[in-house]
Amino acid sequence: MSHLSERPEMPVVGVSMPHESANLHVTGTALYTDDLVHRTKDVLHAYPVQVMKAHGRITALRTEPALAVPGVVRVLTGGDVPGVNDAGMKHDEPLFPDEVMFHGHAVAWVLAETLEAGRLGAAAVEVELDEKPSVITLREAIAAESFHGARPLMLTGDVDAGFEDSAHVFTGEFQFSDQEHFYLETHAALAHVDEGGQMFVQSSTQHPSETQEIVAHVLGLHSHEVTVQCLRMGGGFGGKEMQPHGFAAVAALGARLTGRPVRVRLNRTQDLTMSGKRHGFHATWKIGFDAEGRIQALDATLTADGGWSLDLSEPVVARALCHIDNTYWIPHARIAGRIAKTNKVSNTAFRGFGGPQGMLVIEDIMGRCAPLLGLDPTELRERNFYRQGQSTPYGQPVLHPERISTVWQQVQDDAGIAGRKRDIAAFNAAHPHTKRALAITGLKFGISFNLTAFNQAGALVLIYKDGSVLINHGGTEMGQGLHTKMLQVAATTLGIALHKVRLAPTRTDKVPNTSATAASAGADLNGAAVKNACEQLRGRLLQVAGTQLGANASDVRIVQGVARVLGNDKELAWDDLVRTAYFQRVQLSAAGFYRTEGLHWDAKAFQGSPFKYFSYGAAATEVEVDGFTGAYRIRRVDIVHDVGDSLSPMIDIGQVEGGFVQGAGWLTLEDMRWDAGDGPNRGRLLTQAASTYKLPSFSEMPEEFNVRLLENATEEGAVYGSKAVGEPPLMLAFSVREALRQAAGEFGPAGVSVELASPATPEAVYWAIEAARKGGVRHDGQAAPDGSEVPADAGALSNA
Secondary structure, eight states, rough: OTTTTTSSSSOOOOOOOOOOOOOOHHHHHOOOOGGGGGTTTOOOEOOOOEOOOOSSEEEEEEEEHHSTTTTEEEEEOOOOSOOOOSSSSSOOOSSSSSOOOOOOOOEEEEEEEEHHHHHHHHHOOEEEEEOOOOOSSSHHHHHTOOOOOOEEEEEOOOOOHHHTTTTEEEEEEEOOOOOOOOSSOOOOEEEEEESOEEEEEEOOOSSHHHHHHHHHHHHTTOOGGEEEOOOOOOOOOOTTSHHHHHHHHHHHHHHHSSSSSSEEEEOOHHHHHHSOBBBEEEEEEEEEEEETTTTEEEEEEEEEEEESOOOTHHHHHHHHHHHHTTTTTSSSSEEEEEEEOOOSOOOOOOTTHHHHHHHHHHHHHHHHHHHTOOOOOOOOOOOHHHTTOOOTTOOOBSSHHHHHHHHHHOOOHHHHHHHHHHHHHHHHHHOOOOEEEEEEEEEEEEOOSSGOOOGGGEEEEEOOSSEEEEEEEOOOOOOSSSHHHHHHHHHHHHHHHGGGGEOOOOOTTTTTTTOOOOOOOOHHHHHHHHHHHHHHHHHHHHHHHHHHSSSSSGEEETTTEEEETTTOOOOEEEHHHHHHHHHOOOOOOEEEEEEEEEEETTTTTEEEEOOOOOEEEEEEEEEEETTTTTTEEEEEEEEEOOOSSSHHHHHHHHHHHHHHHHHHHHHHHHOOBBBOOTTTTTBBOOOTTTTTOOOOGGGGGSEEEEEOOSHHHHHHHHTGGBBOOOOGGGGGHHHHHHHHHHHHHHSSSSSOOOOOOOSOOOHHHHHHHHHHTTOOTTSOOOOOOTTTOOOGOOOOEOOO
């Protein structure tokens, strides 16, 4: 076992415990960025001047009327920027644009004594626009060849030969929806300047170091003149990885120019209309199977809706390509990626970061093709699982592929699949207007940042004379329990009780140059850095203890706050040990560091090993569907998920449950709509509130929900043998969509291929049922006798 993964005697990691701020959350005493406004004197409120057109050049911007509004102090425009007028890392996102690129684009910001004065001032600003043609939908962008950014191509094997050797070849297309993050806390920032001219920004950000960098270049400062702190976030899900930077820069610019603290806090409608979403995708594909249903070749093009600027679209598309294989070996593949440029908000990171989009394509293909191959979908998936010695299409060996089958079999055993399938068949035979179905899907998800340089982390650990410990690390807390795990890692490494350790808020002046808390790598990276710092301190303290106890340091162990010598009863309490070390002038602080080893990636060739390891999981979902309306309910879900040796089991199970439900929302419920007509509101987001954008709630929770973590799953080379948990569980929700597909198919004859739109809303399920009733695409590859078709947005499939 590696040094990094080995656990000491009586570790604090692996113990189930509540979130470190759980009591603060439920009592309302947890502080978030915008709560600090009420503790800050003379705050000005920033309000955006939004232009409600999809595209156009600004010909006039008159701010004088706003200054006449009582309470308005100043209007920020591009002319006020002392540094670089850009809020992005690609320099394609002007903070104060001279061209409106999406409906609701902010072109100026009003600073006022109250939020209401800011609102009235923003409404008074006069903007004249030379309107230009806009591209709203993915199909419009593809037709107009409106693309930007890189166009990666992933190649393996001989695709043409693979199709020639295939007994069955199918082609199709598939378009699926974007998704709103809908974190409970909207974007927020609070900035003020101290007496030395230093800028301090409180920000709800997943990436404080990058927020610091953007604020600095907007203000024309060096990074050491800007400090960014993140207390905690009320959810992030990737939406606060890149998008907070501009809002923090507006607050900082306002504070710099007025000398007063400035607050930016978007209301829900502003947040929905101004911030990016999960990328919607369009896919065209051609797949070949041999006579036994094993994949021979795949040729596909994935087009992501990037919105008006690049943001993180390039790495999102790269990760989508890297995950189109999911758990299946594809010997011959040609997968192209591209980014559509549309006049919509700039889409960004969202839990899974392109992985769900890539995996959804192959799972949709498997679900659609199984009936055409005369195979049960479960059997088709099993036949294509990775085996020992096989590699991904981008050349990374798949380690521990046996875990794909292990979690798959455990889910079937836990869920009693065989008996329940018989019960479902009997139910369906007795109920012509209501059908049930049970589907199983698996996942293989790579863990690490696409960009190798991001796979590093730092930490600062301080031990005080009284034996108490303070840890600082570069990760941010958004409710996912990262801080809880870091406390457990520190206590375990030092060999002390958890109550002796406290964690400080994430700040750029404590740990510099940190990566975003994203890519599910927060615990891996920061945990290893915290462990490294604590090991340095423990090593120094063991030398002191050895001297005091008359033994070699190598023979001393610190367990549960007591230093003991192996083989005898000599001991020294932790507090006494620390005090002794202080009087001996032993350094009681340490900076830890970690970088993930073994990663290499050639972005041009699209080959390498970009991931430290793969996480695995499987889910079985049973649904019941009403044939009259398409309404459905999730009767039962069983999950087995691989998190290695869990650092904090209660936290991890919560992440699995939450990720699954969020994935089910994306795939079945969250129907984002944009006005694509030619009227005056073209480009407007139509689903601007929770009243029109439906989120999963208690009523969408599975009636029976069973989650189990895979046992005996130590991950060598990861902190205390654990694995990432944040993103992978979201993709377990594919089982919900596949169950709905199979249930819709039960309304038609055997062997019908069901095409199902995404999100699979009750309306979409109803149309799938209607298509199945009419025969759809049958096992013989022919369309229904009456030539009927499913709705266009459900995609298309043909037997080539």
